[in-house]
Amino acid sequence: MSELRNAREISLPMDASFRWSVGEYMERFFAELGEEKLVGIRCPSCRKVFVPPRMVCEYCFAETEGWVEVGPRATVVAFTVAHVEVDPKSGGLRDLEVPRIVALIRPDGADSAFVHRVYEVGPEDMQVGMKLEPVWTAEPCGYLFDLPCFRPVKGGR
Amino acid sequence: MPGGNRDNGSGSATTGASGRRVAIVSCAQSTYEYPKDSSREMMVFDVVHELLRKAGITKRDVDTVISAQNDFLEGRTISNMRTVGPLAAYLKDESKVEMDGAWALLYACARILSGNHDIAIVAGESMASCYPPYLPAIWALDTTFDRPLGLLNEITAAALQAGHYLRSGSASAEQVAGVAAKNLDNASRNSHALRRMPGATAADVLSSRMLSSPLHELEAFPLTDGCCALLLACEEKAAAITGKPVWISGVGGASDTYFLGDRDLAASPSMHQAASKAYAAAGITDPARELDLCELTECFAHEELIFYEALGLCPRGKGGEYFASGATRMDGDLPVNPSGGALAANPVCATGLARVAEAALQLRGEAGEHQLSKDVHTALAHGQNGLCAQHNMVFILRSSEAEGVRA
Numbered sequence: 001m002s003e004l005r006n007a008r009e010i011s012l013p014m015d016a017s018f019r020w021s022v023g024e025y026m027e028r029f030f031a032e033l034g035e036e037k038l039v040g041i042r043c044p045s046c047r048k049v050f051v052p053p054r055m056v057c058e059y060c061f062a063e064t065e066g067w068v069e070v071g072p073r074a075t076v077v078a079f080t081v082a083h084v085e086v087d088p089k090s091g092g093l094r095d096l097e098v099p100r101i102v103a104l105i106r107p108d109g110a111d112s113a114f115v116h117r118v119y120e121v122g123p124e125d126m127q128v129g130m131k132l133e134p135v136w137t138a139e140p141c142g143y144l145f146d147l148p149c150f151r152p153v154k155g156g157r
Numbered sequence: 158m159p160g161g162n163r164d165n166g167s168g169s170a171t172t173g174a175s176g177r178r179v180a181i182v183s184c185a186q187s188t189y190e191y192p193k194d195s196s197r198e199m200m201v202f203d204v205v206h207e208l209l210r211k212a213g214i215t216k217r218d219v220d221t222v223i224s225a226q227n228d229f230l231e232g233r234t235i236s237n238m239r240t241v242g243p244l245a246a247y248l249k250d251e252s253k254v255e256m257d258g259a260w261a262l263l264y265a266c267a268r269i270l271s272g273n274h275d276i277a278i279v280a281g282e283s284m285a286s287c288y289p290p291y292l293p294a295i296w297a298l299d300t301t302f303d304r305p306l307g308l309l310n311e312i313t314a315a316a317l318q319a320g321h322y323l324r325s326g327s328a329s330a331e332q333v334a335g336v337a338a339k340n341l342d343n344a345s346r347n348s349h350a351l352r353r354m355p356g357a358t359a360a361d362v363l364s365s366r367m368l369s370s371p372l373h374e375l376e377a378f379p380l381t382d383g384c385c386a387l388l389l390a391c392e393e394k395a396a397a398i399t400g401k402p403v404w405i406s407g408v409g410g411a412s413d414t415y416f417l418g419d420r421d422l423a424a425s426p427s428m429h430q431a432a433s434k435a436y437a438a439a440g441i442t443d444p445a446r447e448l449d450l451c452e453l454t455e456c457f458a459h460e461e462l463i464f465y466e467a468l469g470l471c472p473r474g475k476g477g478e479y480f481a482s483g484a485t486r487m488d489g490d491l492p493v494n495p496s497g498g499a500l501a502a503n504p505v506c507a508t509g510l511a512r513v514a515e516a517a518l519q520l521r522g523e524a525g526e527h528q529l530s531k532d533v534h535t536a537l538a539h540g541q542n543g544l545c546a547q548h549n550m551v552f553i554l555r556s557s558e559a560e561g562v563r564a
Contacts, residue, residue: 014232026301050419078321078324080313080370081369081370083370084312085310088292102313102369104317115308116306144302
């Protein structure tokens, strides 16, 4: 009995699971987080230290080797105060109730920086060059969120 | 005569080993809208139909069809499966790149230069109103660290770069906003553009919503539905199709690292590499003087300033100063984005092709209300992929007069 109608929108949610091999280097990186340590890997050719570790140095086309403990102190290379985030369902932008600091951070002893959270500081007090320290969870167990954020070193230079 | 000394030049890599040249002989674009009241199939069909009609040829004359589409933007794998028909690709040698249309153009050029194909359709399309618009870039992030942390997306990545560039002292916030104002004002004369703001000022841009400091809404690309297509032909076939072929005189591409924390975010070495290769192929040694216009894919306003520097239009660190000189305005020495660029419309996968199409229209004198008032013979067009313009592709286009081809 139903009439044929043009479909303006058909909802076919995709709920697929994927696995990504983290490789033995990222396994080690996560395991070290469980010991409250930040580690990187050195390229034997250019001597650069990458954090998080990568198995190949793309600059030298060489396999990296040689673990290096870095930090725990780190420096703000760049930062932004985000007022929006991506809504995980609609994929659009939605306002953040509290603006979020997103920073590019370089641990002492590393040649690369990564993007991470900075807490315990207001947007107006954030500065490039600021010294940070990692904040560890109460019971680290060897996964990414053992290190949920960084914070300014008290009285930090 | 701008290209007069090119008769004895051998630089044009695009003549290739086969000794062939490739010309753009027709181009067509949808209007860029959000949302567009059209199915994907009809949007593509309308553009490709217009492309062939303008050229006065039929599907039968076409040898190969290359599209730029993305499975994640269509919510299905093999996104070109349903567009074979609307692309005029049925029983043709058809293929797809899952990148910006500038890469599809390179692929089609290579096919013609090989000597195996004479006439190619290149088309790019997407409809941001149909996919979760900011999620595909998040799905492109490193899966072990960046993506689970949930901090990076197109907006925060661009904001980190914009902040870093401002801090380097290469431009002021007003100059970055001025780029957006210039392009959105230019777009007011482009009937295809989505975001058109006659008389836009830097103050308008700086008073738009703050997305992520220092990046404002009008300094970021708008979500867009749209399609752009080009028709390419070898030299022998071009003359029969048009009296105003636009020659692809040089092309170059390069990719930077994925990792933002490795890059010098205040510069674009991949754009510099891409442009250097394209200049060498086209025999260009002084781009600021030899180019008549640029069409750049500036997904964010500050990118255009970084690109000025990477393209060698001004010294490193002088992007803001070069903009302030007025050189890149519609009436300047080297107008950049007379169409309004990607800030006026960013149909992902079609954006780079639209830059090429707009540059070609300028060279043909067919840009309409946004046609430059000066003579234009040599143009640069650019496409990009990835966060903070990781991957860049540059084309140099020339009129027959500048290319040294007899009509």
